[in-house]
Amino acid sequence: MAAADIVSLVVAGKAFAGWTDVDVEVGIDALSGAFRMAFTERWPGQPTAWEIEPGDACEVWIGDDQVMTGWIDRRDAAVTVDSHRLEVTGREKTCDLVDCSAIHRPGSWTGRRLEQIAADLAAPFGIAVTALVDTGAPFARFALQQGETVFDAIERMTRQRGVLPVTTAAGDLAFIRPGEVQAGYGxxxxxxxxxxxxxxxVTDRFSAYHLKGEAADASRPSARAADPGVRRHRPLLIVNDDDSTTAGLGERARWEATVRAGQxxxxxxxxxxxxxxxxxxxxxxxxxxxxxxxxxxxxxxxxxxxxxxxxxxxxxxxxxxxxxxxxSLLAIPEPSAARRSATTPPGDA
Known part of the structure; x- marks a missing residue:
């Protein structure tokens, strides 16, 4: 096997290779990637002990390329009279942001940028935060919601700023706008x-998206966007529960049409x-x-x-x-002080 294709699991500075079964998945569609590695070996005596335990910090490498940094979640071992098998599974460091509750005192921020608030939330987990794109203006005020996870809180902010949270190979958190890099191959x-x-x-696609604001009087703003790819009559009405303008509703209507078609x-x-x-x-x-x-x-x-x-x-x-x-990402206007409920992301289509 070429050195460039050797998979190594690095734990406490020691590289473990020789895995016969490998599954490593990373992506922008899930904050925390995962891996599974296993080998089965025939042996005449006792198996060699591999010092890998659940909770260990680890790195996954393919050749000289680091793929992820994370934690060992599980270790399974089995023996028969003439063989032994070891299987190890784990996830990227940001799994803790997905799993764990957002706890911070006082639990609210005033005049702070997205990356600054996210850094405060991620710091207890040993995760650094980097903004690779402009994340927009500071939040006038941002407060945690009871019981939400760290990722839930960060995702609420990223929706309001039109960016995507992803995990780096070093296990840290970065904010990006995807789809701007050419692969260099076909x-x-x-x-x-x-x-x-x-x-x-086409299950979640509609022929027309009708957006209405929350105002109850005759001035209630509205907008509409069509999806020409849906040939039969399938309208969808969405009432935006934040302060809305006709222009803002138009952007969200186009976003709904475009994103649903893309997905x-x-x-x-x-x-x-x-x-x-x-x-x-x-x-x-x-x-x-x-x-x-x-x-x-x-x-x-x-x-x-x-x-x-x-x-x-x-x-x-x-x-x-x-x-x-x-x-496609479109920043959501911050909720007004009188109405701070979460909303479906409006958008741009």
């Missing part, structure tokens, strides 16, 4: 793309190996041209997730692909 069925599936789902069209491609033609690992948040004439596909899609696997069929990468529009 995927063509019968060449480097071995198989592809495509789903076109309804997804593809899954499988390629041999873990690296593209340039020798770089396949990575999420890349725009890649995809051609599969048998499915009528000839489009540039966004790589939302990558799963690196190794098993009986060798090393393979499974790419989760979607239209870039599925991740």
């Amino acid at each position: 995927l063509t069925l019968g060449e480097n793309l071995e198989s592809v599936s495509f789903a076109n789902d 309804g069209q997804t593809a899954t491609g499988e390629v041999s190996g873990w690296r593209d033609q340039t020798g770089a690992l396949y990575r999420p948040d890349r725009l890649v041209p995809l051609k599969a004439g048998l499915l009528g596909l000839d489009a540039t899609l966004l790589v939302a997730s990558v799963r690196y696997s190794r098993g009986d069929q060798g090393s393979r990468s499974t790419l989760g692909l979607t239209r870039k529009e599925a991740y």
Whole structure:
């Protein structure tokens, strides 16, 4: 096996390799990626003890490329009269932001930026925060809601600022706007793309989106946007429960039409190996041209997730692909002081 394809699990500075079964998945569609590694070995005597335990900090590497930094969640071991098996599973460090409650005193901030509030919430978990894009103006006021997780709180803020939270290979939190990086390679069925599936789902798409503001008088603002891809009569009425303007409702109506259409069209491609033609690992948040004439596909899609696997069929990468529009982001106006409830993200289509 080439050194570039050796998978190493690094625990306490020691690299464990030789895994025969590997599943590592990272993406922009879930804050915390996950991994599973296992090996089965025949042995004449006692198995060698591998010092890997649940709760250990770890790093996952493919060759010289760091893929993730996280924690061991579980260790399973089994023995028979002539073999032993070890399986280890874990997640990226940001799993604690997804799992754990947001606890901070006094629990509210005034005049602080998104990355500053997120850094306060993430600091107890040893997670740094970086804004790779402009996150907009400071929040006039932001307060935690009883019982919400750290990720829930951060997601509320990112929706209001039109950015996406993702995990870096070092296990830290970054704010991005996806779909701005070209992959530098293409995927063509019968060449480097071995198989592809495509789903076109209109279940959550509507022919027209009608948005109305909350005002009860005759001045109540409203807006409408259409999805020409839905050919039958399927209207959806959404009442925006924050202060609204006709322009703002129009943006949200277009966002609903565009994002729902993007989310309804997804593809899954499988390629041999873990690296593209340039020798770089396949990575999420890349725009890649995809051609599969048998499915009528000839489009540039966004790589939302990558799963690196190794098993009986060798090393393979499974790419989760979607239209870039599925991740269109539009900042939500902050709720007025009199009405601070969470809302469905308005948007831009």
